[in-house]
């Protein structure tokens with residue numbers, strides 16, 4: 246079945262709106278390279294749009310009614326946004342769920358060392374990466390260092406034009422005879438992903454007595470490392486031990502850019518899944534006066550199995566919904582369970598875009614094409630659909646009709662060719678409540694690479710689709 250190219254459905258004004266939306270998205274993507282940075286930005290924009298913080302609403306004994314907007318943040322890394330609809334919550338919500346973590350290198354807890362006059366930060370990669378893609382490119386460090394006093398130091402270095410950047414070295418091709426015989430998975434080993442952070446010994450002023458007499462200067466042991474630690478102490482007021490309570494993420498340095506002579510695409514870091522997170526967030530902000538209560542969930546830890554207190558498998562969402570129902574005066578254990586079971590969800594996550602350069606890994610009829618709009622995955626998983634949420638036909642039929650009426654371009658796909666691998670999203674976790682869930686997002690080229698590509702029309706169609714979904718009527722299987 247042929248699908249239309251979304252660009253062919255746009256008139257000039259629509260094309261302009263699509264390009265403008267992409268500009269807003271690039272600004273978000275360039276400024277939000279960690280979960281915490283995403284949450285900060287989204288909360289700021291939510292407050293500008295009339296959202297109030299849930300625990301504050303509770304403290305002030307506010308009640309929520311139709312049109313009320315509330316959000317809740319969990320550990321600075323996940324956020325849930327709600328707008329109360331005119332129907333009782335018990336009859337279900339329309340939920341958009343995306344993740345705001347992306348593959349990267351995390352700094353270890355005892356990371357600093359020196360070898361042969363080069364100072365390094367040792368890392369442990371996070372999520373699925375091709376390790377060889379992380380060498381020989383400029384890297385930035387984003388994150389937090391929390392001191393024993395409780396003070397949080399925010400780190401963001403490598404993004405400004407005059408900031409220094411960091412890098413992982415690769416072996417020169419001239420001496421790579423052995424390296425290039427190794428399989429791709431071990432061309433660069435995990436423990437080789439150590440980031441270069443300095444190359445000059447600690448400076449002692451030779452004009453002073455202290456400088457001339459310095460023992461440290463004499464033996465010179467780890468003088469480069471000590472120099473870097475001194476700089477960190479001066480810059481951030483931290484000691485080496487403070488890395489123990491730090492979350493520092495090493496990410497590709499630089500801003501997202503338009504790609505192609507026609508500027509039809511965006512090349513940027515972390516588009517899995519911030520492209521769907523941004524589209525969901527905008528749809529949530531811009532949908533008012535709803536029949537069904539809307540919710541946008543932006544969560545952490547999807548790339549490592551949705552684990553931990555801030556991942557989708559945490560009770561955070563369920564607990565938050567209970568609090569929201571309480572503020573609406575409609576909480577009961579049974580009511581909460583009904584609300585969850587009666588909800589509909591779009592698991593807003595990216596899909597693999599067909600790549601003509603690697604055509605044999607895809608099955609052409611059931612693959613997503615750049616520019617052909619938002620993509621549905623009825624199921625994901627691997628091998629015999631293992632681990633997937635296989636969405637119900639009835640639910641998909643409802644969505645097909647909804648999106649057709651909103652003139653949203655969409656396509657359907659599988660993750661890739663049968664038995665070539667696979668993947669998962671947060672879809673299966675919400676489906677545990679018995680709610681209808683389907684994966685639905687933006688196709689991405691070079692997914693999980695330091696620089697991923699999307700088509701601007703696909704982003705715009707996802708945003709339009711998510712909006713139509715939040716504004717849609719209720720659908721239940723029961």
Ligand code: MN
Pocket residue numbers: 344517518547594595670
């Ligand atoms: Mn994803």
Ligand code: MN
Pocket residue numbers: 517548693
């Ligand atoms: Mn991913």
